[in-house]
Amino acid sequence: MSDTGAARRARLREYQEQLLERMQAAKSGSGAPIQQLGLQVGGTRYLLDLLEAGEIVAPVPPVRVPLTVPWYLGLANVRGTLVGVVDLARYLGEDGAAGAGPATRMITFAPVLGVNCALLAERVFGLRQASGMTRDGDALVDADGQRWTPLSLAALVREPRFLDVTQPPEPQ
Template structure:
């Protein structure tokens, strides 16, 4: 192995990442304008629930990074992560939505799904698994959920609506006043 090989490998990864991001941007623009392919969403799993996120609301998908704990924060607020030089608050969505499970080490396939910069909120959800693009228009509506051709139930999740929830914005634990 020569001294230049690790650098070439890093350059190749960077090029592939840039190409992937360009393809994703093209798809997002096509979805936004209504041209091209049908609107697709990002499929992810948190706990036992599978969610569909609008691609325009989702940012990067990265492997979990070490978290800096935040004292006196809500149990669902896992801490701060450095994602490509940006501090991002990491949320355990299952606990935020009421699951009583104690936080555990991320599963082997876990990912952080960051919020799109357009939402103006440096935040990420810890996903147990990310499934990639899903075509919601080909699914059958069942109440508030969607069922795909494989009979799997998906719950739509709006990150834009999430950041407008007052409870989501208050990460500090509230003292018990009696």
């Protein structure tokens, strides 16, 4: 066993313990400040609840599914599970599709949401301390003046439009 392997396992164990503490604090309504995952989709920075986000993975080229809406990019195999890949920028009506640059990542939905889906993000910023931000309308502003928009994946999967990826029939 190498030192790097042992160090990696120790970091993973520490991360799991911290995550468990945060989850328990969230359930009890006390304790650790809430941290969220920061990501950029289109021209907007979003904050995702860690309990709603699954894995962050390098983009897997999706296989296009016929007769689906343009924002539904297709199906991708993520660690043996088929997930639907969504271009959230296009879904929200922003111009252009998510770019496939070196920082592009897919964020899968947490299994608890019951939807095998992933969002394409141009960039993942990592954990953000939402409790240290100030509210400005519907957004949060961090100490550097960056605006962050909270995004609930649980609310997203309850939207009928998000769940229906079929292309509407052409008018005759």
